[in-house]
Amino acid sequence: MSDSNLHDQVSPQQAPEPETVTETEAAEKRARKTVTRRQVLAMAGCGVAGLVVGGVLATWGVTSESIASGRITIRTTPTKMIVTDRARCSGCQRCEMMCTLKNDGRVCQSIARVRVWPNYNYGHGVDTKDGVFDNCQFTIESCKQCEDPQCMNYCPVHAIYCDEESGARVVDADVCIGCGMCHAACPWNMPVVDSETGVSTKCISCGRCAEQCPNGAIKFIDWKDIADQVIAQGVVSTATIV
Template sequence: MEEKKGASEQLVDSAEKAPTEGKAAQGGFTRRQVVIGGVGVGLAGLIAGGALAKWGVVEDSIASGRIVLDPMPQKLIVTDRARCSGCQRCELMCSLRNDGRACQNTARVRVWQNYNFGPGGESQDGIFGNCQFTVEHCKQCKDAWCVKNCPVHAIAPDPETGARVVDPEACIGCGMCHEACPWNMPVVDTETGVSTKCIACGRCAVQCPNGAIKFVDWKDIAQEAIDKGIVRTATLVEA
């Protein structure tokens, strides 16, 4: 794909310098920019330019709180809260995929804790409000607190996906990752004594019956930016 440089998007991992071409840059969307000629177009620019419109991401939907964006190293998770019926199938399929059993407590995607109300219990969300459920995912932070606070260094980026994952052989189940995470996303499985954490497998999106969760590849976003004329060539880098 080297010969296409200057004609189509290049996806470069400048932070971790992954050896495999086609990998998106690591980190969250506040650190991502689609750049051309050294000039960065951040996520706000992509939204305003319509590069994310095909996935339902427009300025009004963001402002209303209907659409929530969560970044992954290779994907952008787009959650349409108005489409979420609160069925919790995402939690079920996540735990079946990762733990081999249905277990709400270990699911890497969370709906149940915001089922009645939104975060903090002060919003009008949930079944006692406007029925727009809050779906939470691991943010796969670049400078992740769970990684920094694990005493045995059991959490590290996966070389293929870039997702911060738990090594079950190294994990001692101390729960420090859960306490350190601002969203308390890692949870120690009481049956195995090992911490559970999102691996960006996308099963929640595939199994959502209403299409409320979408995993969008950064490469597709870059290509859409090119197609919309926002940029001529696109490189995803750390900003």
């Protein structure tokens, strides 16, 4: 009997069992979901700026110096801290491609929720001597997940809302009418109406850009990891954790 026939006769019982999540892994995932930005900042007794000055975020390259130089940018959501590092960005634009491939089912960088291309040549601006025309430091832009988002405030049909689980401001595709008011209202013009679907695209903090960045220029950091660092550095006693 040929190898192919043997393969065809393998019974379903002989197929490998699907991977299962252990109880420990499940507990860890639950724990990560329960630690929020508010809890960590309350634990540390300071704001995000205090975490930076105190050196708590230095593990991820976030220091007062790196922020002041323009190399590092940080944004926060209730569940994540998003760190972008210009010095690590090679301008490959993989983040843009993978963002749209996951969220739109096709590669279309003009509607990507994270952007490198608009600043590819000049970086922050024509006077900054950035980008390919000078020092090859590329500017990574993405949604700021504003506390008071203008895109949401100016949407005439209230299609943008705050997702309860992630804390991200997201677009309800069934409600969006593709008017482009969100794009016009956003100071960074981050939401963009997809010409094929007629629906605005908006970052949902899925983290695909970070997962696929070959240089680690984008990081989505769990507040649980930051809480661990707060404790490790003695910023707060474990006795204060409730």
